[in-house]
Amino acid sequence: GAVVSQHPSWVICKSGTSVKIECRSLDFQATTMFWYRQFPKQSLMLMATSNEGSKATYEQGVEKDKFLINHASLTLSTLTVTSAHPEDSSFYICSAGHPGQGSGELFFGEGSRLTVL
């Protein structure tokens, strides 16, 4: 099946620093990727839709200047958490739909657990 890879899996950073998370589609081209955030014992929360070659579409309440998304190629989207604070500590997951899958199921990356000290 389609594979989406995310890196890094774990990251610990100091408050005020920026962290970049990469999401790659390994065996297909993804014009659209999705970035989710998940707090403990809660469901997935869509943060933004990343569109190749254009600006990301952010969900209501998500600060676009804080969560920078770049989708420069058909296989790579990046999420940068700028000036991270402890409340940004969360599990960040990217996903993409394979264009050949009629159902439109999503394939998820492994997730990146961010801890801001």
Next chain:
Amino acid sequence: GQNIDQPTEMTATEGAIVQINCTYQTSGFNGLFWYQQHAGEAPTFLSYNVLDGLEEKGRFSSFLSRSKGYSYLLLKELQMKDSASYLCAVRDSNYQLIWGAGTKLIIKP
């Protein structure tokens, strides 16, 4: 508003059968998905229903009734590794995925 309801937690015994229900109220309907998510891991796809009826895939089956806004995921011959959260998600008329909060399934020996 759009809403998806599923039980917060369920407990079942190894070897038994469990049914996880999901009811939804969305703006339009373009398919319902079930995903499995183990603690600390990303979700993995289990099933997709767009027409009424039962879809069977090994030990897992998923049922849909669009008129009732209802689906269930049936897990047979439960194994300890089935302990996980099960997420119901509905794709609305804008092809946006609406996620349920997930059902945490606890399997006891």
